[in-house]
């Protein structure tokens with residue numbers, strides 16, 4: 001599997017361009033162990049957590065897998081997220097960020113995580129508070145580098161006003177079912193269309209921020225052979241079938257290859273807990289779709305012609 005570097009001036013980690021999202025790990029240690037070992041065998045070394053996944057259960061289950069396989073952390077790069085109190089609030093206060101990291105480390109059974117992302121923008125974000133939290137977390141050695149998730153360019157700029165550490169990652173939703181960040185660049189001046197992600201793909205490339213695509217497979221969408229194909233997926237599913245035949249691979253690999261074809265050199269965070277699908281998706285790292293193939297899938301998924 002190809003790798004890329006987390007764009008940090010001094011601490012850039014070499015990571016697989018497809019990572020494993022741990023949101024669906026739950027409490028099944030056996031199955032999680034199978035998934036993690038299959039991932040490592042296929043060349044994945046990057047694991048994405050959040051304090052809220054399974055209300056902490058996913059991090060605990062992952063820790064059990066690490067305990068059973070003591071050496072596997074050596075080449076792993078582990079990231080987690082904080083800043084959401086489910087159903088109640090977003091919280092970028094100093095106390096919340098620092099205590100969340102303590103909880104993450106305790107559940108994972110680690111002294112340090114490589115990356116920490118702020119999970120969703122906090123409307124009451126005070127950049128000075130975030131800066132104080134990041135400084136302490138860096139000084140204490142608990143977190144090596146920092147990033148955000150679901151942030152717009154201006155929200156990142158606002159943080160940069162106070163935060164001294166580089167913001168090196170922005171994790172956003174991108175898939176054949178979540179096209180907004182691609183669409184807006186060509187639709188922004190058309191009637192009835194809004195540029196809602198405000199140029200996030202261009203901004204991240206300009207500012208050396210690694211884009212992580214979350215929910216890249218979008219479940220079983222565009223998978224050939226389903227009994228019922230939603231009307232809006234008929235055309236895309238037909239294109240997917242042709243591409244799977246041509247490249248002799250599963251849809252998961254084509255979905256990954258489609259995102260990796262974007263010149264931003266993004267990292268794709270898949271959420272499968274199925275060892276076979278994890279292995280199948282890894283093949284996407286070696287497939288380079290042609291420009292025509294990329295656009296065929298894009299136009300079919302977007303459901304309307306190009307402007």
Ligand SMILES: NC(=O)c1ccc[n+]([C@@H]2O[C@H](COP(=O)([O-])OP(=O)(O)OC[C@H]3O[C@@H](n4cnc5c(N)ncnc54)[C@H](OP(=O)(O)O)[C@@H]3O)[C@@H](O)[C@H]2O)c1
Pocket residue numbers: 020021022023024048049119149150171172213214215216217218219220221223251252269270271272273274277
């Ligand atoms: N930052 C954020 O706000 C945010 C939000 C959501 C997620 N995330 C991150 O992104 C990661 C991935 O998210 P995700 O799990 O939604 O992503 P995903 O990779 O798009 O979807 C994975 C899910 O789709 C299923 N699936 C894939 N192909 C399928 C097929 N052909 N038939 C049936 N089921 C299929 C998988 O089942 P199997 O397990 O059977 O393969 C799994 O349940 C998460 O783990 C998390 O780390 C971040």
